[in-house]
Amino acid sequence: MDKPYPNDYYKQLEEIQAADFVLVELTLYLDTHPDDGQAIGQYNQFAQYSKQLKRAFESQFGPLQQGSLNSSPNVWEWSKSPWPWQI
Amino acid sequence: MNSQPPPFTNVKSYVPFRGPCDPCPPIGRKYFSTPPSLYLGFQPPGLPQFSPADALRKGTLWKVFYDYYDNPYRKGAGKPRG
Numbered sequence: 001m002d003k004p005y006p007n008d009y010y011k012q013l014e015e016i017q018a019a020d021f022v023l024v025e026l027t028l029y030l031d032t033h034p035d036d037g038q039a040i041g042q043y044n045q046f047a048q049y050s051k052q053l054k055r056a057f058e059s060q061f062g063p064l065q066q067g068s069l070n071s072s073p074n075v076w077e078w079s080k081s082p083w084p085w086q087i
Numbered sequence: 088m089n090s091q092p093p094p095f096t097n098v099k100s101y102v103p104f105r106g107p108c109d110p111c112p113p114i115g116r117k118y119f120s121t122p123p124s125l126y127l128g129f130q131p132p133g134l135p136q137f138s139p140a141d142a143l144r145k146g147t148l149w150k151v152f153y154d155y156y157d158n159p160y161r162k163g164a165g166k167p168r169g
Contacts, residue, residue: 022142032130
């Protein structure tokens with residue numbers, strides 16, 4: 001399907017990026033502050049949220065990363081276009 | 088953003104010594120960036136944060152570390168902000 005993706009694709013992707021960025025920042029913070037419970041709570045909340053966003057995105061638009069589920073049993077979707085730099 | 092101006096400047100500058108035999112034309116004032124992380128030391132817990140969408144745009148989760156960069160050598164941006 002080569003038609004450009006609906007706007008929702010980009011919105012969901014940006015939401016995933018924002019959640020993952022928060023996880024990266026919190027990971028770096030928690031590396032030096034292992035006993036900050038509030039940050040750990042926030043980390044778990046965003047980890048769960050990010051997993052949920054990715055599950056919804058992948059069921060709709062295909063695998064996001066190596067190791068994601070391949071949704072259709074007879075078509076290998078990982079190498080299908082569009083590639084990340086084409087979207 | 089925090090209302091009161093930050094106690095430090097994000098960009099500092101100096102003028103290198105110009106000798107009579109310098110081969111290249113002078114750059115004049117040279118700038119270097121001094122981000123907030125230099126002044127914070129060990130990060131205290133519970134600092135105010137940006138929203139996730141803002142954090143993605145601004146490049147940091149915590150408001151205190153936000154460091155706007157503007158090329159001081161560009162004509163228009165002669166006066167370094169902050």
